[in-house]
Amino acid sequence: MYEFNYHRPKTLDEASRTTKEAEDGQVLAGGMTMIPSMKLRLASPSDLVDLADIDGLKGITIGPDTVTIGAMTRHHDVHTSPDVQKAIPALAALAGGIGDPSVRHRGTIGGSVANSDPAADYPAAVLGLDATVETNTRKIAADDFFTGLFETALESGEIITAVHFKIPDAAAYMKFPQPASGFAMVGAFVAKFGGEFRLAVTGAKDCVFRMTEMEQALAANFSADAVAEITIAEDDLLADIHCGADYRAHLVTVMAKRAVALAAG
Amino acid sequence: MSIEVSMKVNGKPVSAEVEPRTLLVQYLREHLGLTGTHVGCDTSQCGCCNIHLNGESIKSCTIFAIQCQGQDVLTIEGLAEEDGTLHPMQQAFWEHHGLQCGFCTPGMVMVACDIARRLPDADEKTIRHELEGNICRCTGYQHIVEAIESGIKAMNARG
Structure with a gap:
């Protein structure tokens, strides 16, 4: 793996600015794709901006019509959440089928959605449940979010904060x-x-x-x-x-x- | 660029200067000399490098040491008692011959303890499914699964 500079900002603004201003800045969430990609030298960011210390990016909120999942919420937490299991059992089941238990203890929904891997599970739920992807600057409808192979509507320095899923029948x-x-x-x-x-x-x-x-x-x-x-x-x-x-x-x-x-x- | 990192490993505080790209497993093996945690594939698939981070199993080849700043790491070396008495899961692997060459064993045991914590009623089918991220190159799964079933019972009995 090539060398990189490591940042661990306390706020979203700082994270966004650091990512944008770096020569080739990348956001680090759970790292389940980013770190293997760096080991294989498929990715070689100059700077890695770890979101781990930013408050308010984790957690699950159930509303009357929506389930909101913070970007840094792990697959394990979605899979085992009684609230998600009740509101959208298909989403909890999907999260429990990603990778393996140890991967689900690290991998996050924000990381998976931002990566837009062609074979990833979460994008199917985001698009199927007509979700809205919220970032530090705007809200993006699922229909406009996934644009291609590992490509999304996210701009440089734009960071996913939460995904809002509509609760289906x-x-x-x-x-x-x-x-x-x-x-x-x-x-x-x-x-x-x-x-x-x-x-x-x-x-x-x-x-x-x-x-x-x-x-x-x-x-x-x-x-x-x-x-x-x-x-x-x-x-x-x-x-x-x-x-x-x-x-x-x-x-x-x-x-x-x-x-x-x-x-x- | 080196960064100071401090964490707790097997109950003891440790700190060192590491490069950001130092993986946790490299830190454990090369800086701390804890070579019980193995590197089988380096691509997050084999599970030989499983450790517990804050009580949950993770793959130590897929996390940077600096991400573990201030956190609690448990490796295979930290499972047994100070006097050498094996952890019930280690004892179960011994009794059921849950290994052949032994290379995957540290990861298997760490994940087995995690299964016992999350799913104390796990049956054989569940255990096999939960082992999705652990590969035994000797294909000795039959005894591994029997060992885990027995180890979970022993851990439940211990409370």
């Missing part, structure tokens, strides 16, 4: 995990809000996306049969050593079916 997440890493080869998150549906897919393209054709079909018929015949073109799907584009396309329909079946209970 029903929701479920199903993924086909890559057996060694547990990352989603394909994952589908479905949520029902009254008569409207959202279905977000992770793992298949450069970043998480919605299957609007499936959403419309579910509005007419909330059952796995409604999405069973809806397929996605292979053309712009990811292909790698684990899984070709044709298999990923197949998995999109299968995971969507399983998620809908679970949500429809």
Whole structure:
């Protein structure tokens, strides 16, 4: 790993300024992607700005229509929160399927969402639950947040402070995990809000996306049969050593079916 | 650039000047000489480097020593009693032969203690799932799982 300067600011303003003013500043949350990336020299920030000492970034708040999760809240805390388990059980279950127990003791929701890994789990929940990503400067709708492979709408020095999830009538997440890493080869998150549906897919393209054709079909018929015949073109799907584009396309329909079946209970 | 870092390791206060890029596992092994914590993969996958940070299992190859400023670290060396009496989980690994080459054992034992703390009623299936982040290159999982089941019972009995 290359050398870097380490900062541990007490305030968001200082963290934002330090990140922005550094030659190549990066924010450090749980470090579960950042540190391995630095070890592999895929990332070599000049300065690392650790958010650990900033107050107010951790915790879960349940409102009448929303669940708000602070950016530095760990996967373990979301997974085991009785409040999240009650309000959005699919979200608690999703958090419990990330990495392994020791990774969940460090990894944070803010870090996962900011990273926009194409195979990460949280982005599917953010998009599927029509969440709002709050930063130190603004609020960003999930539909505008994920812009590409490891790319988001975040600007330099902009730091996620919380994610606000809408509480659905029903929701479920199903993924086909890559057996060694547990990352989603394909994952589908479905949520029902009254008569409207959202279905977000992770793992298949450069970043998480919605299957609007499936959403419309579910509005007419909330059952796995409604999405069973809806397929996605292979053309712009990811292909790698684990899984070709044709298999990923197949998995999109299968995971969507399983998620809908679970949500429809 | 070096930074002074102070923390508690196995109940004792320690401090040193480290580079920011020093990983906790390097600090433990190379600065403190606590070589019981192993480095198996260096990519956060094998779990050999598991320690407890403030009572919870984490992978010490995926955290910088400076992030542990002022915090409480427990390594495999800190589990047994001062007089050498093994921790109930270590005793269970011994009795059930929960190891072959032994390389993954420190991480397995530290995670096993964490499972016992979080899930005192864990059954075999749960234990296998909880071991997702620990790899045994000898594939000796059968005895490891039996050891953990027995160790959890012993820890529950101890209270």
